[in-house]
Amino acid sequence: MDTYARFPISLTRGRGVWVWDSNGKRYLDCVAGIAVCTLGHSDGRLKRALSRQLGKLQHVSNLYRIPEQEELAAAITASSCLDRVFFCNSGAEANEAAIKLARKHGHTVRGIATGDGKAPLILTAQASFHGRTLAAVTATGQPKYHQGFEPMVQGFRYFPYNDTAAFEALLATCEVEGPRVAAVLLEPIQGEGGVHPGNRAFFRRVRELCDAHNILLIFDEVQIGVGRSGQLWGYEQLGVEPDAITLAKGLGGGIPIGALAVKASVDHFRPGEHASTFGGNPFACRAGLTVLAELERRDLLSHVQRMGALLQELLAQLVSRHPTLLEGVRGWGLLQGLVLREEAPSAPDIVKAAMGQGLLLVPAGPRVVRFVPPLVIQPRHLRLAVDRLERALLSRGR
Missing domain, CATH: 3.90.1150.10 (Aspartate Aminotransferase, domain 1)
Structure with missing residues (x-):
């Protein structure tokens, strides 16, 4: 097409x-x-690792335990402030999982009721980019990506990136009649929107307000995560810890994989509430393990x-x-x-x-x-x- x-x-x-x-x-x-x-094209170690994996097992259902998946989850959590990982296939899917998690947090933790046109709100930045699925593209704060796909998914509000006063004003407006905001979804550095690095003071203030209101702070690290910033995780550039991060792109070194990593305190999913047929299969996880190992080895x-x-x-x-x-x-x-x-x-x-x-x-x-x-x-x-x-x-x- x-x-x-x-x-x-x-x-x-x-x-x-x-x-x-x-x-x-x-x-x-x-x-x-x-x-x-991440490792360039036709990397020798990645080729050998994936060839060996194909000789053993490339895919099984998530109905069973997958050792490579457990090993990759352990590698991500051991090197970050996060505790648990859900695996999928792309950045958009990872952000979809984060959006679902945010809504459940809004309902079960913040007590946000639906009805009368109300729903848990997710605040995102103007000029952001979070993916092409309907919810992820709605989260994207660029109207040009919305055109032709209306109506968009309800429950998103936008503010200027790095603008503390605008964020505080939007949060106050949303919360004036009681809890409405479930999460704030931000890129530590905006890539597609023009390469705008996050401001440390702004992100610290967002973290403070999220803590004060029990709102999830989610970082979209699809582009900046896995070493691209010079730190393993983008949030390390900002001096604040998010409640969750989304990953994809560089994690597999060219093999499709996505992930939502969360702190244990905000892991609200229960069996049957979210899934992915291909997510975290042995082949993709072997790619992720190899990339992380090579980042350290080299x-x-x-x-x-x-x-x-x-x-x-x-x-x-x-x-x-x-x-x-x-x-x-x-x-x-x-x-x-x-x-x-x-x-x-x-x-x-x-x-x-x-x-x-x-x-x-x-x-x-x-x-x-x-x-x-x-x-x-x-x-x-x-x-x-x-x-x-x-x-x-x-x-x-x-």
Whole structure:
């Protein structure tokens, strides 16, 4: 079906940070499947681990215990502030699970009754992105994603990201007649919405108010989780602990997997209330286990911190060389956004021009070019990427 505005190339193979198209042209991949290919393409250890797993068992029903799933859940909880994990197949599914959990929290803990047009409310940020299913796209605070799919799911309200006063005012308005808010769902850093890092003071205040009202604080870490920020989990950049996080993308290194990880105190699901046929099967969990093990074995968190700082420096130098076209750079680790001025070509135009230079990038809205390369990228690759980006910028900026 015609759901993608695809570029006219067919990618057929990859190795490390490089991919090749069907004509044999090589591209430096700073997209990584949009923050998915954590270890790069065709990683040797991931290939061997998955091959061994296929030789044993690839899928069984969640009606039975799955050792690989239990091991992956233990790895996630041992390295985070969370205690229990539900596995699914994607970020949207993980956010759907979080939305269901939030509604149950609203009913059973906050005592929010339905009827008379009322329902438990979930507060999310403007310019957010939480997925394409109906509830997840409603949670997304961007009207362009809602158009044509109305009516949206009831029970969501929006406020400007990082705006403490606006959040406090919205919460007060929602709670004026008694408990109405079940959860706050936020990205620690907005990716699709333009690469906007979370403000620590804002997130601390949200945590304080959620504690005061017994409201769930859920972080959507689908894009920033699993090491991309230079910390294993995005919430570590903010100095606050959420009640739950959602994961996907980089967790499987290219194999579809999603997860909702929660603190034990907010694990309200009971048998039969939520499920996933494929979620957490042995094959997907082996991928997740391998990714987490390789992050530690290769000390990739320190590497991402160094590469993120270098990428920011190189992009800042690019901004200084082209101040009429470029406004600045923002991000964490290996999620960085180059902000274009209104006078510059659009981000999609720059991305297309970069492809002609043998560089793959992805827009984050109309005025931001996003870098989300594999976490194994090296300094020489980053310098080459910025050099190719500059040539692309000049070819479109004349």
